[in-house]
Amino acid sequence: MIAAVAVSGAVLAAPLPSWAQSRDADKELEDLIPDVALDNAEAWAKDTDAAKVKVPDVSTLLSPDTVPPLPDIPEITIPWPDTAEMPKIELLTPDPDIGTAEEQAKAAEEALDKVLPEGDVGRATIANAVVEKVGNQVELAFPPEAEFPEREDVVTRFGGLSSLKALDKEDDNLAQLSRRAKEDAELLQQVMRLYGYYDAQIIQSLSGFEAPAEGSDQRGPVDVNKVVVRFDLVPGPRYTLAKIDLGDVDRADIYKPGDAAMLRESFALHTGDPVNTDRIGEERLHLDLKLGRSGYAFAKVGAPHLLINHEPRTGDLTIPVTTGGRYQFGKVNSSLPEYLSSRHLQTIARFKPGEVYDRVMVDDLRQAILATGLVSSVTVQSREAAAPAGTQPGTVDLDVTMAKAPQRTIAGLIGFSSGEGVRLEASWENRNLFPPEGMLRLRGVAGTREQLAGVTFRRNNFLSRDQVLTADLYAQTQKTLAFDARTASFITTLEKQTTLIFQKPWVYSVGLQVIATSELQNASAQRNTYFIGALPLHAGYDGSNDLLDPTRGFRVSMAVSPEISVTDGRRSKYVKAQLDASYYQPVAEKVVIAARTRVGTIQGTVLENIAPSRRFYAGGGASVRGYAFQAVGPKDAEGDPIGGRSLTEFSLEARVKTGLVGGAVSVVPFVDAGTVGNGTTPTLSGMQYGVGLGVRYQTNFGPIRIDVGTPLTRRKGDPRIGVYVSLGQAF
Structure with a gap:
């Protein structure tokens, strides 16, 4: 309808000359515009069907009340917009992170407005405070030590948890720094409560800003990395324990009179003592241990509960304890x-x-x-x-x-050293071939200076805990600086051992040795065959505080071996004895002085009747460091060691802990001395000295030792340096 009205209006408004056409036009054109239209166009227009239709008021077409509803279309199920109910638009809630950031920024700005120029602390502080620096951007200020004895404990605990210290290398803005300072202030409150200060005041201030230029109110640029947060701690009164309830501990007297008092004594906190959360936890463990060690197999000690009363400033402690019988x-x-x-x-x-x-x-x-x-x-x-x-x-x-667990093991070892040459070792063992704990081991050694084939039987925990019975049968060839020996041996030993699990003060061993050995002292000497029977005895006392790494105490041991030796029809009887002693003393927090001495003697016969392999020698990693194995002592014309009937050794070293690798590395300067004599009395004559430096790396199973030494009294054939690697200290 609208289109029709438009067309009609256009025709009426057009000037007549513009629509003139020939009366001889095509039939299609004459059907559209007949000749009567040419004669009277206005009359023709009014007579058309379009002109006879009533034209509505255009303004009413725009009113929704006059527009007829749109017809339904079966294929379309979506409602028309004019009938659909639109959901109510809900406003978005503010992002909490944005709100938090705004608050932090505002707080940081307020804090910045309160701080003083660099060189001032800002706000009220403690007079005569003891200031402890924790990290690069945080300081703690305490009252004088007499007023707050827990200062070091608070600093240590706070330093391990502080956000400012942990993240002081981050590139933060002032808002982030302010947030961390707020977290650390809350942390300090918690730490103070652990020590019974429930009313402590934390005064926070900042420093490290540039002062305003002279005559200006504007601050200079802020370098957050130079800002220092200081917390002044005003401890306030310390709370004390008013009541202590230990459950049914008093019932222990039913099972054994006096046990209740014994158990209460193990809990070393009393009414009137300061409230200290650490102490409460420690004493709870002490009570639990005492119950477990006193026969109360099924005792239970619950978690402590502390009720704080702020008005009298006291705490009521309750620890639920059930003894459960003895x-x-x-x-x-x-x-x-x-x-x-x-x-x-x-x-x-x-x-x-x-x-x-x-x-x-x-x-x-x-x-x-x-x-x-x-x-x-x-x-x-x-x-x-x-x-x-x-x-x-x-x-x-x-x-x-x-x-x-698997009870069979195949092991191998390959080694090389300048003094010993190449050494290859292999073994097979079954640790429970003869139950219980009856081990059989087959072993072999192939090396430049040693070859060996042997079989060993060993029964651990024989008749008693850590008591070991061993029987060893082997054939061996050995070539050292002192001798060349071909040996067949049978050795059995009953030994009481000390272990890392159960370090015993007293140890002992009793043995029997039957040995046949053919030995050559040097290339120009005659090879001699010795048949030896020995009864080696050993006893030792260990008063040190650690088996592999002692720092305090002493050790002493004595070995005595009566022996019979037969060579070329000559029978010799003699006794070989050796005394070892060591002492350990800390002289500073990270320094331990260790000293060792060893003396030995062979009484009863001349040197020639003693097989070279049974004589005393000195030198090497467990003796005088810096020298080769067996190189200390008298030598023959060829420069080879001949051993002796007496031995004297001394060692002194300082074990100094460093801060390297978390304190696991220590350095050990040392000096060793030793001599071997032809006589039977230990002597200081002919003493030879070695000095050097060692490194110890502490592991869970003891220190790994690396020592480098050099001989001070170097003789022809002695090396310039010696290197020694082993597990455990040198002594």
Whole structure:
């Protein structure tokens, strides 16, 4: 309709001359515009069908009330826009990170407005404060030490957790620095509460900004890396313990009179003591350990609960304790009786049936079983076999569950040194061929100076814990600086050992040696055959604090071996004795002085009746460092060592810890001295000296030792330096 109106209007408005046409036009044109239109165009236009249609008011076409509804189309299921209900538009919630950033930026700006120019601290601070620098951008200020003795503990704990210290190398802006300062202020409050200061005040200030230019209110540019956050700590009053509740500890007197007092004494906190969270945790562990070592096999010690009362400034401590009755040891039961029998496990245990239950001994048994190398895992479960009855303790059996480990091993070793040449060693062993713990080992050595083939039987934990029976049969050829020997030996030893798990003060060994050896002292001498029988005895006392790396205490040991030697029909009887002693003393926090002496003597016969391999020698990594093995002492015309009947050695070294590799590396300057004499009395005559420097790298199984030494009294044939590598200290 709208289109029709437009066309009609156009025709009416056009000037007549423009629409003139010939009366002889084509029929199609005359049908469209007849000749009557040419005669009276206006009359013709009014007479058309389009002119007879009523023209609506155009303004009403734009009103939604006058527009008829659109017809429905079956194929389209989406509602028309005029009938669809549009969802209500909800406003977006602000991004919390944006809000936080705005707050931090605002806080940082406020903090910046409050700080003073560089050189001033800013805001109220503690008078006569002790200032501790923690990292590059944070300082802690404390009252004088007499008023706050926990200063070092707070600094150490805060330094390990501080965000400012951990991230002080980051490229931060002022807002980030302000956020971390806020976190550290909250951290300091928590640390102070650990030591009982629940009302502590933390005063935060900043420094390190450029001062405004003279006559200007504008600050200079801010270098965040130069900003220092300072926290002044005003501890306030320290809270104390008002009540201590240890559960049913008093019931222990039912099982054994006096146990309640003993258990309370192990918890070394009392009413009136300062509230200290660390101390509470430590004393809780002490109480738990005391219960476990005093027969209370199933005792339970719960987590401590501390109720703080701010008005009287006190704390009420509650630790839920259930004693559970007192017990003694019963039987040890093995899950693998044919592999490691219950009887053998009882031999390994450091307790006997009927002794008071001790949780530490249970863990020691577990470690000792693992140390056999025959199991890959082990659990020891305590099980009630009989309940307590009044003062009569109950009985606990131990159920040992084990998983077998591989028991066969093939090993090899390849080595080279300038003094010893090439050395190849190989071995095969079955560690439980003869249960329990009966090992058979086949071994062989092929080297420049040594060749060996042997078979060894060994039974660990024989009749007693850490007691070892060994039988060794081997044939060996050995060529050293001192002698050339071809030897067949049978040696058996019963030895009480000390171990990393159970370091014993006393150790001993008793042995029997039967040896046949053909030995040549030097190329120009005659080869002699010796038949030797010996009864070597050894006893030692270890008063040091560590087996592989002692720092305090002393050790002393004595070895005596009565021997009979037959060569060329001559029978000789003599006694070989050797005394070793060492002492360890710390002289500074990171320095330990270690000293060693060794003296030996052979009494009863002349040197020629003693096989060269049985004489005393000195020199090498376990003797006088810097010299070759056996190179210290008298020599023959060819320059080869001949050994002697007496021995004297001294060693002195300083073991200095460094900060390298987390403190695992130490340097060890040392000086050694030693001599070998032809007489039977140890002497200082002919003493030879070696000096050097060593490095120790501490591992979980002891220090790895590397020593480099040089001889001070160097003779012809002696090396300029000697290098020695081993596990453990030199002595």
